[in-house]
Amino acid sequence: MYRYDDFDAAFVAQRNRQFRAQVERRIDGSLTEEEFKPLRLMNGLYLQLHAYMLRIAIPYGTLRSAQMRQLAHIADTWDKGYGHFTTRQNIQFNWPRLRDVPDILDALAEVEMHAVQTSGNTIRNVTADHFAGAAADEVADPRPVAELIRQWSTDHPEFQFLPRKFKIAVTGSSNDRAVTAAHDIGLRLVEREGEIGFQVLVGGGLGRTPMIGKVIAEFVPSEDLLAYLGAVVSVWNLLGRRDNKFKSRIKITVHEHGIEAIRDMVAARFAEIRPGFSGVDQERLAAITAQFAPPPFRTASTASFDAAYAEDPVFRAWADTNLFPHRAEGYAIAQISLKAHGATPGDATSAQMRVMADIAERFGHDELRISHEQNVVLPHVHKADLPEVHAILRAHGLATANIGLISDIIACPGLDYCALATARSIPVAQEIATRFDALKIEHEIGDLKIKISGCINACGHHHVGHIGILGLDRAGVENYQITLGGDHTETASLGERTGPGFAADEIVGAVETIVETYLAERASPGETFIETYRRVGMAPFKAALYPDTAKPAVGGASDAA
Template sequence: QMRQLAMIAETYDKGYGHFTTRQNIQFNWPVLADIPAILSDLADVEMHAIQTSGNTIRNVTADHFAGAAADEIADPRPIAELLRQWSTDHPEFQFLPRKFKIAVTGSPNDRAVTKSHDIGLRMLEQDGKPGFEVIVGGGLGRTPMIGKVIRDFLPLEDLLPYCEAIVSTYNVLGRRDNKYKARIKITVHENGLETFRDLVEDRFAELRPQFGGADQALLAEIEEAFAAPAFRNAETGAHDAAYAADPVYRSWADTNLAPHRNEGYAIVSISLKAHGATPGDASAAQMRAMADLAERFGHDELRISHEQNVILPHVHKSDLPAIHAVLKENGLATANIGLISDIIACRG
């Protein structure tokens, strides 16, 4: 997929792409007549641009360390995929008052920034039962607001009908007279959380009987697709030696590596924030270099973070010095993850 994005950047754009806070990529300079060909090329590698704009439910985002993080309670990726399938082309939600964004996290360290979303879902357990803390009405932009808890605990099996109740209530109550007042954060603020919650709960009571368990059967199938890769056991001496001897490598390791649930592995964040460059931009050559690294060292997996960086979620520590060397050759070894220069920017 990353190689296909590189091809699209070179063929139809100006040789680069811009990775976004929605964990997507933007091509900002294609000719309108080329759009059908671009969409066809994306479809060839199981990618699309459905609901990436417009007043719809946008792509669902999750913790970019999901399934790998040492601090994770539960993997949010199957939940995000279930929500994606439910929301894609949903006939009731194709002309909402304004765009609508959902995020899911399965970690107490909220890397999905759930409180800045229209719906934020925090996975947790109560008396051994899986469920969610549901947050509503967060957002950034010209009127930033922190989301409010609408349900302290929602059982897993109630997730889709409850989310549908929230969006359905917003679709009726949200303003359409002023697009700057049309997001759900304004709807909750103007009507009050208690009023909005009461309306959601009433709608949920109507919707819940319509969900007979097919969504839970689908979730079980989705979970199988997110099985962990086959981790290997090997010595980590190469990483330990490089860390002790090379201060440049040590600086990169201190900032750009995160703890993995497997002690022999690390999560690698590839910074797209080289000093003096546009945050989030990557050239076609850089995309191919990252694809090569994923294929050689990362179980064929790359992810995009909402901080507009690229993640190798499963890397054995013995491979880290080789990865760092390739990143240096391609201008991708900036050691600044989480620092002030790791800034986000919207090119749109």
């Protein structure tokens, strides 16, 4: 796991001192809110519906136990005792007082964390597969290159005032768990004739105009990656529109100019800047990679796991649902659901943070991950320890066996917190989860991704949900559109709108109708929702949702797509 060097520590300390002075000037009135806004956004501070919100970077989703404990301390000391983990592998605190934010940033620096570039028109926190370095299906660990990109992009002089925000995701597996196709740049580690390189996607993104990224390069060698990324961002920085923020993302630039033209411009720019890379980046990558060496895996009997699995149905259900194969013999990847039925998706209390930190320190080689699905991952746990780990999690409300099931819902904060939201997300997620928990059919339904956004900015990734829900304001009334058939994986697709939206008191019933239709239409108990949808199409679901309408209007992935 990456540790700060002297430069990192000095950079963060200087940045914090600078922002402390800016906060003091805002409080004493020397800076207006309009003048302060770009300064606070450079440091991850937003002004939300009710209070300031601080977004803290968790680069490529990786945390040490000491860092998780510090987040718990911050929650207790300067917030309301909890934090919210996001789809960008960040954590947000929703209630800090402005005067306390510099102290929070200093507390973060104590454990090598910060909030730099978690907002603003710059390259944001680089995200990665939350199973990186542990998954059995991985070509290579993507985190070293994610860290290299983070260092290269932080305070990059050319890329601090881009047309809009810019997001990069990287995966090391052919099974895409990093949603690379929905990012401005998606990087997929691939191997060609024994050489590791990257397939590069460009122009993905959700929001009011959702698009799936297009392959701009099938193979970029590792030593050329930073130069190629610089070429892509540089071309967009010149072409990207600044007259209309709704058309400023690189996906619009690619759409307007065409992928072939963009590819040619990037190639020309790459040829210009590539000679300037002297190999220092590869030396830096080698040093970074050394810090991501696998932990010292142990050899032990799995008899205790086997016994618990055979004898304890609660443990067995959790193991079947929340564990994922590990590359090391005798180990498993354990996923901790932050989606207990009726809870707010992605929220964790300070007490729960400390419990997860303790487990990671005792049983997980001192490592935790935050997933883009708003859950926490213990990437390296020996199976012999899993019965005890499960017992501790269960005692603290963290052992819900629902990873990948219908109640494992992604949801943005919505109108409960966000100043941009047009409808609530959290209550809808809670009601869906409790409804299907009461029905006791989650495991019968199987793999089904529900994603909910409270506005067209799509922070809940609804476009790529198997069932996507978008909350809108219709003449002062909350209305929820449904899309079906979205997919965030290597077979990425955007959902298709079912038709007219549903009122707040109708949306849970509509989801239940969709599930009932799926269960009736699936070819076998093993056929997943997305497989059934791709086989039968929208027609049976529309017929069930709109029984009084022969041919409901066909819509796109959203109103503004």
